[in-house]
Amino acid sequence: MDVTIRVQEGDFSLAEEYAKLTGRPEAGAVVAFVGSVRDVASGLASMTLEHYPGMTEKQLGKIVTEAGTRWPLSAVTLIHRVGELQLTEQIVLVLTVSAHRDAAFAANQFIMDYLKNEAPFWKKESTGAGEAWVEAKDSDAAALARWDAQ
């Protein structure tokens, strides 16, 4: 399995990352997920993403490795941005490549569900009223639980 994991301040290009994964005779399916900054609090101006350098990369590596043991993946690209991000900017990219779509879809969702619960990133929202740390959601923990039964 070819794995690319990056934590970076700068933006990423879905087209460029996708192009790097093409030309694989065994790859019948590529699933791409892009998460971006949305206006959850009304009046969101920007968001700052903090992380735990070192542990972040280690946790992302473990999550991708676990996905590789559960599904036959030939490649995974995982890019997560940190620092200040404006409304509508891209935050995270997950590309999963497999022979079949079922594995590519499932692995992509698995990686995002684990990332949301176990990768040490924290969001701080900035609105006209000031700054506030985002609280973790129960729905993210519930999304993770579904993978335990499998």
Added chain:
Amino acid sequence: MTIRILYFARLRDVLRTGEEELALPEGTTLAGLVALLVARGGDWAAEFGGARVFRAAINQDMARPDDVIPAGAEVALFPPVTGG
């Protein structure tokens, strides 16, 4: 033994520190460390001794309360994560 403690995100803001070194008896568990922090009172007691949820890592792996902290470890305390 001496360990290094890192605080992240909201916890760092509330506690007004991102990092400290602490001398602990050999064999101290994560729960033991947390009890020492709670004993400081004030914001420390409110964050680590009450209903607030926090997470911990030892040497960059997620840790549980009964995990023993190795000498020289990097312990991190942080709020539940919110990336993605």
